[in-house]
Amino acid sequence: MSSTGPANPPAASASPGRRPGDALAALSRQAGLAPFTARTRRELRFCLVEAPFGFCILAAPLMLVAVLILVRLLVYGTRSSAGAVHPVAALPIFAGLLVILLLVAMVPRAGRRLGAVHRGLAARWLGVPVGEPAPPRPARGVFGRLAANLRDGPGWRAAAYLLVKLPVTVAEIYALAFAAFGLAGLTYPFWWPLFRNHPPATQLGPVSVLTPFGAFHITTFTGTFAAFAAGAAMVLVAPWVARGAAAADAWLMQGMLGPGRLAQRVADLEQSRALAVEDSAALLRRLERDLHDGAQIRLATLAMNLGMAREKLGSDADPELRELVDVAHQGAKDALVELRNLARGIHPPALDNGLADALATLAASSATPVELTTSVPERPAPAIETIAYFCAAELLANAAKHSRANKIEMALSGRGGNLELRVTDDGAGGADPAGGSGLSGLAQRVRTVDGRIEIASPTGGPTQITVTLPMHA
Amino acid sequence: MRVVIAEDAALFREGLARLIADRGHQVVAAVGDADALLEAVAEHRPDVAVADIRMPPTHTDEGLRAAIELRREYPGTGVLVLSQYIETRYAARLLEGNAAGVGYLLKDRVADVAEFAEALTRVASGGTALDPEVVSQLVRASRRAEGIAALTPRERDVLSLMAEGRSNAGIAAALVVSAGVVEKHVASIFGKLGLATSEADNRRVLAVLRYLGP
Numbered sequence: 001m002s003s004t005g006p007a008n009p010p011a012a013s014a015s016p017g018r019r020p021g022d023a024l025a026a027l028s029r030q031a032g033l034a035p036f037t038a039r040t041r042r043e044l045r046f047c048l049v050e051a052p053f054g055f056c057i058l059a060a061p062l063m064l065v066a067v068l069i070l071v072r073l074l075v076y077g078t079r080s081s082a083g084a085v086h087p088v089a090a091l092p093i094f095a096g097l098l099v100i101l102l103l104v105a106m107v108p109r110a111g112r113r114l115g116a117v118h119r120g121l122a123a124r125w126l127g128v129p130v131g132e133p134a135p136p137r138p139a140r141g142v143f144g145r146l147a148a149n150l151r152d153g154p155g156w157r158a159a160a161y162l163l164v165k166l167p168v169t170v171a172e173i174y175a176l177a178f179a180a181f182g183l184a185g186l187t188y189p190f191w192w193p194l195f196r197n198h199p200p201a202t203q204l205g206p207v208s209v210l211t212p213f214g215a216f217h218i219t220t221f222t223g224t225f226a227a228f229a230a231g232a233a234m235v236l237v238a239p240w241v242a243r244g245a246a247a248a249d250a251w252l253m254q255g256m257l258g259p260g261r262l263a264q265r266v267a268d269l270e271q272s273r274a275l276a277v278e279d280s281a282a283l284l285r286r287l288e289r290d291l292h293d294g295a296q297i298r299l300a301t302l303a304m305n306l307g308m309a310r311e312k313l314g315s316d317a318d319p320e321l322r323e324l325v326d327v328a329h330q331g332a333k334d335a336l337v338e339l340r341n342l343a344r345g346i347h348p349p350a351l352d353n354g355l356a357d358a359l360a361t362l363a364a365s366s367a368t369p370v371e372l373t374t375s376v377p378e379r380p381a382p383a384i385e386t387i388a389y390f391c392a393a394e395l396l397a398n399a400a401k402h403s404r405a406n407k408i409e410m411a412l413s414g415r416g417g418n419l420e421l422r423v424t425d426d427g428a429g430g431a432d433p434a435g436g437s438g439l440s441g442l443a444q445r446v447r448t449v450d451g452r453i454e455i456a457s458p459t460g461g462p463t464q465i466t467v468t469l470p471m472h473a
Numbered sequence: 474m475r476v477v478i479a480e481d482a483a484l485f486r487e488g489l490a491r492l493i494a495d496r497g498h499q500v501v502a503a504v505g506d507a508d509a510l511l512e513a514v515a516e517h518r519p520d521v522a523v524a525d526i527r528m529p530p531t532h533t534d535e536g537l538r539a540a541i542e543l544r545r546e547y548p549g550t551g552v553l554v555l556s557q558y559i560e561t562r563y564a565a566r567l568l569e570g571n572a573a574g575v576g577y578l579l580k581d582r583v584a585d586v587a588e589f590a591e592a593l594t595r596v597a598s599g600g601t602a603l604d605p606e607v608v609s610q611l612v613r614a615s616r617r618a619e620g621i622a623a624l625t626p627r628e629r630d631v632l633s634l635m636a637e638g639r640s641n642a643g644i645a646a647a648l649v650v651s652a653g654v655v656e657k658h659v660a661s662i663f664g665k666l667g668l669a670t671s672e673a674d675n676r677r678v679l680a681v682l683r684y685l686g687p
Contacts, residue, residue, distance in 0.1 A: 297485050340581075350558075
């Protein structure tokens with residue numbers, strides 16, 4: 001195979017500032033080397049494995065025919081001579097339809113399985129990672145699973161991939177044909193002398209040389225050079241056909257076997273939103289800590305020093321001076337109270353020991369007696385804890401302020417991977433999210449993490465408000 | 474009186490040490506975290522230890538846990554816990570059935586120097602010093618609303634001051650009345666709430682807190 005040119009170091013093609021002539025030389029070197037790269041071998045292997053799947057489309061008409069035959073058999077086979085469907089005979093019809101339905105429902109599931117295989121091939125041999133689509137929705141019961149299967153978008157998309165990939169399959173077969181026929185063509189000059197060394201007068205039939213565009217025939221040794229040339233050309237072309245076919249297949253896979261552009265976008269947005277929520281929770285926590293260790297400490301020390309100064313002034317000091325120090329002292333103390341309330345609103349320090357502790361503190365300081373029950377097996381994310389805490393605080397304040405309740409029950413539980421906060425009071429009811437009672441703000445806050453808030457508050461009570469939050473943002 | 478101070482903010486720690494020394498007491502150690510506090514108390518056996526709740530490494534409740542351990546290990550040493558926040562749960566954990574020689578105050582209270590010094594002395598000598606904030610939260614959240622409603626406003630003031638851990642003399646001074654008047658109020662409160670009278674102030678605190686508590 002000397003026609004493929006010398007093997008130059010590939011680094012030459014990467015040198016900067018090259019002239020057009022150099023570029024052309026590099027391109028031709030690349031073209032010449034393509035058949036021998038590992039990448040080409042992988043792509044050809046990919047084509048070899050992928051091509052047969054293109055014939056899955058043949059299964060579609062077969063299945064259609066099978067279904068039609070089944071329906072026909074059932075309908076005509078059960079008809080009485082009068083032409084009407086006999087009631088008892090209708091049973092097999094339904095049974096048959098059910099079988100058809102089951103078969104159809106299996107298609108998306110099978111599509112998913114095959115899709116996973118194809119994604120694996122693309123990742124392994126092409127280095128093209130195709131993301132996994134969203135998992136099928138969990139369903140219970142035979143009919144639930146049937147319905148879930150029939151509505152499984154990614155599953156149907158994967159099945160459709162197998163039907164749509166026929167043109168790509170053709171290209172893949174061409175790539176394989178170029179490679180196989182090319183290699184075969186290259187061998188002609190070598191075996192010709194061994195098998196065609198008959199006496200001169202012998203009449204011999206022509207030998208065909210295969211190409212993807214048909215065969216041509218040679219009868220003489222000189223002709224084998226044409227076969228060799230055609231083979232060399234095909235070997236040179238095969239990598240590019242394989243590359244194109246593989247790229248087209250990978251593109252198709254990304255579109256049809258991946259998570260889908262919308263689903264991917266949703267996943268990305270969910271992830272970035274979770275990050276934003278967590279980030280802001282962490283930021284608020286840090287802010288509270290900075291206040292605690294910084295301004296609050298300085299202010300407390302200032303108030304303490306002013307208190308000491310006030311003591312040292314004694315009763316015989318200048319009254320004006322005394323008053324000034326008194327005012328400064330009181331001012332520092334007031335500022336401390338304000339700063340503490342501010343910091344508590346930014347991040348309740350009680351949350352540091354977990355939600356159960358923090359809610360107990362809330363319950364203890366509620367004007368209306370609160371019966372608290374908590375059963376949360378694992379700690380939720382800090383951002384979720386903060387939201388749950390502020391919800392509880394708001395709901396308790398609401399119950400105390402608006403409902404004139406005598407008793408409040410607050411229950412925090414971890415249920416089915418969710419955190420559920422339920423506040424029930426025996427008050428007047430009639431809580432309205434539109435009434436500006438803070439419930440709408442709560443709903444907004446809960447929605448930032450895909451939480452839910454359910455309000456049951458008939459006039460006359462009782463009011464039950466349930467906040468459901470995910471364990472993680 | 475010998476005092477150990479545990480507070481991670483150096484500024485406040487030094488101010489506190491100065492204040493205490495200024496009142497004629499001896500600060501035998503001033504440390505910055507809970508472990509050092511336990512060591513200092515073991516070494517110096519002070520009359521009272523002053524501890525911040527939020528200290529390194531986790532800045533949550535190290536000081537509180539150390540205080541509870543001190544109360545268990547050294548019943549003779551008073552423990553006064555300081556914090557920038559009042560959590561009634563912390564107060565409950567700190568007292569846990571025994572109000573002798575324990576205090577829980579907001580850091581703000583240090584600004585009223587004389588009162589703080591008085592509270593510190595009280596804790597050192599086996600008394601109780603609960604922050605008015607704790608008491609008012611307990612009163613607000615108490616399920617004995619009817620019992621409390623039966624008290625006169627003056628009696629309610631006396632009840633709060635009792636819950637803070639003050640003696641009759643202390644209550645009299647705070648309300649600017651005579652000790653006899655306070656005694657009469659106290660007797661009336663105990664009668665109305667159906668509590669057994671108790672001689673020791675810290676027992677009285679517990680009785681009142683139990684009455685108020687959940």
